[in-house]
Amino acid sequence: MGGYININGKIKMQDEALLPADNRAFRYGYGLFETMLFRDGVIALKDLHWERLFASMQQLHFSIPKLFTKAYLEQEVERTVQKNKLEHLSRVRLQVFAGSGGLYEDASPKPEFVIECFPLEKHILMLNETGLVTGIAQELHKSNDALANLKSSNALIYAVAAQQAKANKWNDALIRNAQGNIVESTIANIFWTKDNTIYTPLLSEGCIAGVMRQYVIRKLRQQGFDVQESSLDAQILWQADSIFLTNAIRRIKWVQEVDDQSFSNHFIGDIYHSVFHTT
Template sequence: MNYFNYNGKIFVEGEAVIGADSRALRYGDGLFETIKAKNGLPELEDEHFARLWNGMRVLQFEIPKHFTPDKLHNEITTLLKKNRHENIARIRLSVFRGDGGLFDAKNYLPNYIIQSWPLPENSGEFNSNGLVLGVYKEAKRSCDILSNIKHNNYLPYILAALKAKGEKWNDAIMLNNHDRICDTTIANIFLIKEGIVYTPSLKEGCIAGIMRRKIIKDLADNWQVIENEITLKDLQNADEVFLTNSIYNMQWVQRIDDTSYSNQHSQKIFKTIFATIL
């Protein structure tokens, strides 16, 4: 039996806790974090909570003094024990406003749901079989104050994921409203060309990924990393492509449409950054 946490109380999975007046259901009025946990503890939690708090400020939540990272940490670890997910697990922390209409919210305080699921033992290892991706062009990512946070208005990503499933891709690349590379449905994207690492800048509308930030920081001493505008032509001409997120760390992309990629540098980067934490 699996359990979840709603506003500090434990419920059995499937039990109803949100009513029809919820602004989360009506408007997607909220945001979320997806966090990996190992040995009963969340990884990179300071970075996740910093992004969450920044997102709440952007969405104009009123954050009470008792709503703190320490409080959420304790409730996450308690839920992991309750669910017996203390080995390796995925946590979803959703924060949202309560009930009300568009102009008459009951209040602007954060409500929250914490869920957890077990992950495979090999989660986070380098994928010897490269991913196959496609480019989703029907709905674009905007470049605005909401772009870098993980808010609950996820329709472009949902539609892209449906396209990926139909086309039998492992993931779909998202474009921004300038038709440049943004990210994918679940990851940030990096290119390698002639030994230089490139990734879309945050101004291009991509999620401010926790693993994206770690990769850029950890590579700074030995690699040239450029955050910039990346076009479809740049993608096609790249030597290597890899994706990053907090759950699987880093994955090599073998093919995008009709273009294939090697993984020589990607393997070196993976071993340098992740060999000591697996």
């Protein structure tokens, strides 16, 4: 992990970071974050990241200063990565949050931010030859309300599901919504294939509005693939030909097993190369 972090434009050693007890992100989970791939001096899919972040800030009623722009945040990301000497390949976590003071009903907060970066190995970008082993998280149901699509700081359901995955020796856990439909994993959006059609849950089902999800759908449709957004209940899952997960860092990862049922990687190689053949 890089030794330097960026707090509101000031780069400090990680162990110098301090969090006031009345910080609203700490108290209420009032914040958002973007996990971005930084590769060869560039933020991958940066326009999609900034579009999502600023739309989400508006939805959470942040009062955004004029100088708090996409260009400013991009500059601060670059400064932080360069300070950590991780320009070639790294994972960047940008968290935007409400600062200190105030209760639930207080006036719209001004955004504060923290930027962290972490080294990556190039193999994480490749399609996996050995499929992921996963299972469906138990006794957890994600709400599919107006905030469900946000990549928010309130990640309790993902943390508990990840603990279940670790206890079961899974690589990841799948999460259901209040209706019992599968919507995503702890760190990724989910796709499945059936008879050469590619499916992914509707945003209205409650999944995160993933940047890679959006990019994969767009790229595949541009190249003539049939991509549909639909609900994913257990019966549909068990009848799928193949399953894969997507996020901004790991790109596309084949899921070989869900709760002891196996799925092939048929078609997933074609999907991966169709999306990333030029990147």
